[in-house]
Amino acid sequence: MKSFLEEAARVKPNPRQLAWYDLGFYAFIHFGVNTFTDREWGIGGEPEGLFDPTELDCDQWVEAIKSAGMKGMVLTCKHHDGFCLWPSAYTEHSVKNSPCKRDVVKEAAEACRRGGIRFGIYLSPWDRSSELYGTDAYNDYFCNQLTELLTNYGEIFHVWFDLACGEGPNGKKQEYDFPRYIELIRKYQPNATIFNDFGPDVRWCGNEAGTARHAEWAVVPKELCFRSEVQTGAGPLADEGSLEYLYNTGSDIGCLHNIMYSKGLVFAPSEVNMSIRPGWFWHEKEEPHSLERLFRTYLTSVGGNACFNLNLPPDRRGKIDERDVRRLKELGELLQKEFGSEIPATVRQLESPYPTQAVFEMEFDRVRDDIRYIELREDIAQGQRVESFQIETEDGDGGRLPFYQGTTIGNRRICELKDPFADQNPLTRTFSFEAKKLVIRITSARGEVRMKSIKAY
Numbered sequence: 001m002k003s004f005l006e007e008a009a010r011v012k013p014n015p016r017q018l019a020w021y022d023l024g025f026y027a028f029i030h031f032g033v034n035t036f037t038d039r040e041w042g043i044g045g046e047p048e049g050l051f052d053p054t055e056l057d058c059d060q061w062v063e064a065i066k067s068a069g070m071k072g073m074v075l076t077c078k079h080h081d082g083f084c085l086w087p088s089a090y091t092e093h094s095v096k097n098s099p100c101k102r103d104v105v106k107e108a109a110e111a112c113r114r115g116g117i118r119f120g121i122y123l124s125p126w127d128r129s130s131e132l133y134g135t136d137a138y139n140d141y142f143c144n145q146l147t148e149l150l151t152n153y154g155e156i157f158h159v160w161f162d163l164a165c166g167e168g169p170n171g172k173k174q175e176y177d178f179p180r181y182i183e184l185i186r187k188y189q190p191n192a193t194i195f196n197d198f199g200p201d202v203r204w205c206g207n208e209a210g211t212a213r214h215a216e217w218a219v220v221p222k223e224l225c226f227r228s229e230v231q232t233g234a235g236p237l238a239d240e241g242s243l244e245y246l247y248n249t250g251s252d253i254g255c256l257h258n259i260m261y262s263k264g265l266v267f268a269p270s271e272v273n274m275s276i277r278p279g280w281f282w283h284e285k286e287e288p289h290s291l292e293r294l295f296r297t298y299l300t301s302v303g304g305n306a307c308f309n310l311n312l313p314p315d316r317r318g319k320i321d322e323r324d325v326r327r328l329k330e331l332g333e334l335l336q337k338e339f340g341s342e343i344p345a346t347v348r349q350l351e352s353p354y355p356t357q358a359v360f361e362m363e364f365d366r367v368r369d370d371i372r373y374i375e376l377r378e379d380i381a382q383g384q385r386v387e388s389f390q391i392e393t394e395d396g397d398g399g400r401l402p403f404y405q406g407t408t409i410g411n412r413r414i415c416e417l418k419d420p421f422a423d424q425n426p427l428t429r430t431f432s433f434e435a436k437k438l439v440i441r442i443t444s445a446r447g448e449v450r451m452k453s454i455k456a457y
């Protein structure tokens with residue numbers, strides 16, 4: 001038991017995953033024939049003539065992305081309908097036969113480079129246009145297209161694959177050759193993280209609504225992310241049960257009672273993804289979600305040991321809708337207002353008898369009543385260890401008052417102490433306190449606690 005916990009505490013990210021964590025917040029772009037047919041899933045075989053953006057402007061996308069503080073873009077180079085946003089040599093079903101004729105992938109990649117953000121790709125394995133779908137030759141076709149994308153468009157930071165797998169035009173389903181796709185990506189873009197429900201580098205959070213778990217572990221049973229590298233032996237109860245059923249919908253994938261039954265653990269952090277509107281593609285009638293919803297999703301994803309991939313759908317002009325542009329700017333301004341300047345503090349570790357129950361004291365220059373957030377970060381390069389913590393202040397009688405209790409920390413945990421939307425929500429009570437000192441007490445961990453930083457905003 002003890003040695004398994006020690007092993008669990010040492011499960012580490014690879015350098016790709018560390019760089020991905022540093023990005024934190026990036027954009028998805030869903031653009032293609034669906035933009036022109038008002039569909040979410042194309043049926044395949046749509047006439048190329050449909051794809052006709054009149055004012056395509058990828059620099060405008062990048063500007064909107066940056067205004068929200070996002071640091072990258074992942075483009076749907078091909079969605080389930082099979083239409084390619086680049087002039088692939090392997091199909092006629094692409095921009096080259098559309099009135100647009102432009103290489104949208106190239107323009108998007110170049111706009112990202114000009115704007116100083118990272119570029120990533122989504123290539124849908126499900127293809128409702130390819131005649132090859134459902135045969136071995138489709139995997140060759142897919143790899144040829146993947147190679148075009150990996151070799152002609154500069155550095156790629158993230159390759160995004162879903163598992164959607166319906167029938168192709170001939171009624172057959174495809175067996176995707178993920179090991180082969182992964183090998184190709186490692187060969188041509190060794191620094192790119194690969195997103196997929198089952199790993200290897202980044203896993204799906206399990207829903208498309210941006211809902212984060214209250215405790216998000218990056219160290220999870222290999223039964224879920226079987227494409228990631230296994231870094232431990234089996235848990236002490238591995239012979240007493242099975243986690244074969246584990247899917248990405250549970251509330252607590254990496255919790256102690258799960259990992260005890262696991263056959264081994266992997267490092268596979270979660271990406272929280274959602275669209276700024278109800279749909280992934282642009283639909284005239286849809287409106288962007290509220291600022292509050294987007295801000296709160298940021299807090300629970302970037303501030304919940306995950307990254308946040310927020311989708312923005314360009315419209316039929318080939319531009320981000322002004323309604324979304326405004327919302328993104330508001331979000332960027334709010335994030336800047338809330339997190340733009342840190343409250344100066346000195347942090348020191350206090351004596352504590354147990355290395356798994358570390359205690360930190362945070363002292364401010366004066367008594368403060370304006371602390372809105374505490375941001376805790378573990379040194380995630382060493383692994384993820386903290387199971388629970390609390391934040392305490394003095395209660396006025398020389399005792400301590402724990403006023404915030406949390407579960408995991410991981411790369412970053414943002415503890416919200418004051419709700420910036422409280423005046424819109426009469427039922428919300430925000431905690432009010434004055435303090436010159438706070439204590440952050442780790443109440444349980446899987447190994448010696450290694451914090452990277454503790455900050456106040």
Ligand code: FUL
Nearest residue numbers: 030040041162163164280
């Ligand atoms: C899913 C797809 O089916 C949706 O259309 C969308 O692209 C979403 C991001 O991934 O698997």
